[in-house]
Amino acid sequence: MIEMRSIHKTYKRKNITTEALKEINLQVEEGDIFGVIGYSGAGKSTLVRLVNYLERPTGGKVIVDGQELDKMSDSKLRAMKKQIGMIFQHFNLLESKTIFDNVAIPLILSKKPKAEIKKRVMELLEFIGLSDKAKSYPKELSGGQKQRVGIARALASNPKILLCDEATSALDPQTTQSILQLLKRVNQEYNITVMIITHEMSVIQEVCNRVAVMEAGEIIEQGSVLDVFGHPQHPTTKSFVQTVIHNNIPESVKRTLKQTDNSRVFRLEIQGDSASEPIVNQLMKNYEVEVNILFANMTEIQETTLVIMYLQFEGAGNDVEKAIQFLVEKGANMEEVTA
Numbered sequence: 001m002i003e004m005r006s007i008h009k010t011y012k013r014k015n016i017t018t019e020a021l022k023e024i025n026l027q028v029e030e031g032d033i034f035g036v037i038g039y040s041g042a043g044k045s046t047l048v049r050l051v052n053y054l055e056r057p058t059g060g061k062v063i064v065d066g067q068e069l070d071k072m073s074d075s076k077l078r079a080m081k082k083q084i085g086m087i088f089q090h091f092n093l094l095e096s097k098t099i100f101d102n103v104a105i106p107l108i109l110s111k112k113p114k115a116e117i118k119k120r121v122m123e124l125l126e127f128i129g130l131s132d133k134a135k136s137y138p139k140e141l142s143g144g145q146k147q148r149v150g151i152a153r154a155l156a157s158n159p160k161i162l163l164c165d166e167a168t169s170a171l172d173p174q175t176t177q178s179i180l181q182l183l184k185r186v187n188q189e190y191n192i193t194v195m196i197i198t199h200e201m202s203v204i205q206e207v208c209n210r211v212a213v214m215e216a217g218e219i220i221e222q223g224s225v226l227d228v229f230g231h232p233q234h235p236t237t238k239s240f241v242q243t244v245i246h247n248n249i250p251e252s253v254k255r256t257l258k259q260t261d262n263s264r265v266f267r268l269e270i271q272g273d274s275a276s277e278p279i280v281n282q283l284m285k286n287y288e289v290e291v292n293i294l295f296a297n298m299t300e301i302q303e304t305t306l307v308i309m310y311l312q313f314e315g316a317g318n319d320v321e322k323a324i325q326f327l328v329e330k331g332a333n334m335e336e337v338t339a
């Protein structure tokens, strides 16, 4: 649905040159809720603004719905932009217009008939749960309600894609939850591909199926949310994952840990149905090893269970190897670590 090939973006202002994006390659499939996470200045906003050509790349190709944006005529580009809705951190509503009018703006600009506008706007207000606020003004609404209106306005012209630039960053955790649930409904009920820019890993965990991690203008890691959360590779990704899943042997456990020549410590990661099997029990019954659980965490991501454990094994000869082999056959990813 959205593809970026070898994208570069350089800003030049007076004598200052900023390389905001360097060699970005990215693919968002139809139906994805695709998250882009990174610290401030990583290039996330620049990246998302390339999708609707609010920014143009310095090099590389942006392909949306099979069409290369750079090769499109101005009129085709305008039509394409209508297929892409966007919501913002500070909602960007017109304070002097009613909620009804705010949602109607894209339809008025497209010169739709009045009756059609009324039907569509009322339908959307119903969808966001604010039918009773049609005649209110933005200043009478809470932050969460304003963002709902932002979403309704973005949906007015029936887009195929919804871009969300830090859409929940100004909201408290509970309101964030409700907006994320609404975005999930947008994705499922309207079949809209959603791209979410955020600096909060909990947002990615809550709704995204795929994620790209950005740092200094580059994508340092990307993949399914389960895989990236399960075994993050880059130190920055690890620190983002750490904010939602504790993934370390606690210091107090480390201090009291007794290590012998025969003991080895492994990080175990397992997903899906295998995660609910009592594999450690089976392991201890069937193999000549002592197993000491140093840390265990179970998280639900994308309605799938993800288990991370740190286990200390003790055994003679190649008993530990056999035990590790058993766990790998059960679907676990095993990595030896130093405790």
Ligand SMILES: Nc1ncnc2c1ncn2[C@@H]1O[C@H](COP(=O)(O)OP(=O)(O)OP(=O)(O)O)[C@@H](O)[C@H]1O
Binding pocket: 011, 012, 013, 018, 019, 020, 038, 039, 040, 041, 042, 043, 044, 045, 046, 047, 199
């Ligand atoms: N219009 C612009 N002119 C010049 N430099 C810019 C412009 N927009 C962004 N930049 C620079 O490009 C880099 C990436 O900025 P961008 O806003 O894309 O990052 P971000 O990850 O979205 O950060 P934040 O979360 O703080 O918005 C930064 O160094 C920023 O200063």
